Amino acid sequence: EEPYVAVVYSDYLHLVCSSCFHEDAPLLIRKCKEAPLEACKGCHEVYYCGSACQQNDWKIHEAECKFLSTAVAVPSDIVRMIARLLIRRKRGDHDTFRAYNGRKFDDLMDHRSDFENMGANFDKVFNDTKNYVSIDYMVDREEIVRYVGKLLVNQFAIRGPVDTCIGNGLYIGICIFDHSCQPDLTRRSIGSKMILRSQNREQTLNKNLTVSYISPLACTEERRKLLRSNPFFFHCKCRKCEDTEQDGYARSIKCESCEGGICLVKDDSAPLRCMKCGITSSITHEEANKWNADVAIVEYFGSEDCALFIRKSMHIFSPPNMRDLAKKQS
Structure with a gap:
């Protein structure tokens, strides 16, 4: 799905095309011509791959260009997103635009209370x-x-090819999906487009499926803390959050002292202790959490990188954790 509105973060305006969101970085393949990005000749603040991308964005940027040209400084990302919504409102798009599932802008909840x-x-x-x-x-x-x-x-971060968050986009169709820390679908950015993927190749798209609003790789306590706060406002009761034992196994590491021993990585800060021999691991919670956080690489890079990462992790992660990694790779 393409975003209803999207902006490149201010820090990346000169590095990312404001239309297709492909980066102007060495060795990265952009879908547009291989040439440096060109600044808009009107505002000199936003950049494009070339005339094709600028023309594609002109229906919004024509008004935005005038705003930026008279602004003392580039405003915050949220203000630029609001401005793009106001431009679409004046065009009548709030009433006429429909996402792939029929949703429109006015269907979105604002959680004002x-x-x-x-x-x-x-x-x-x-x-x-x-x-x-x-x-x-x-x-x-x-x-x-x-x-x-x-x-x-409702907005989602747009990630670049090297997993850097480069902007925000409002995807009216995709934001219908509820959250789960064990989601049915994973999200991936390809340029400005948001792609949904399922491990089940026979899965049909329906509104009862789930995505993860945050990194599902964080510990339960951290995930729930994030989801209780702005802007989500709910206490997650998904299977992963309710089953802390399973969460511990999915993030567990190998015991250094015995064959087949497992140290569960849970939310508390107690020393990691082997369930088999009872010996305390020399690995700290912080180190174990760091290794688990690095698993995020398998979500965004190709299968060759996934396989390499898994091979390098075999001496760290326990068999249950490795099985979880293998699922992510597939």
Whole structure:
């Protein structure tokens, strides 16, 4: 799915095409011509692969270009996202645009009451937006607050080829899926497009499937803490979070002292102790969590890199953990 609106993070504006989101970096293959990115000749702030990408983005950037040209500085990413929503609103897209599953922008939840209960203050975002866009695009404060809520709750980070977050995108169709720390589907960015993948090749797409809103590789306590906070506001009760024993096995490491011993990596900070021989491991929780975090590489890189990573990890991870890695590779 292509994003309804998307922005390249301010720090990457000169490195990433604001249309197709492919990076201008050595040895990276972009789908557009192999040439340095070109700055927009109007605002000189956003960059494109070439005229084709600029023309593709012009329906939004035509107005945005004027905003950027008169701005004292490039505004925050959230303000630029709001501005792009305001441009689409003026074009009538909020009423006419439909995602692949029929959803439209007005169908998105804004969780306004949750933000207000947290004491969120939207005055700065409203004032910054008001100072950035021209008056004929501006709406009242209540509408801006709804826009902010919808963006914070529903947007996804767009990742580059080397797993760097390079921007945010609002995917109206994909954001219908609920969260699970053991998701049915995984997300991957290819340029600005968001791709959903399933390990089950016979899986048909339906709204009851799940994705992970955060890294499923973090420990249960950390995952639940993130999901309880802004902008998710819920206590996760998925199978992985409820079954802490299974979570410990999935992140476990080998015992250094005995054959077949396993040290579970759980949420507490107690020393890692072998379930078989009872000897405490010299590996700390921090080190074990770091190794488990590195597993993220298998989600974003090719099968050859996955296989290499698994071979290098065989002396660290336990058999249950290795089986979980093998599933991720497939």
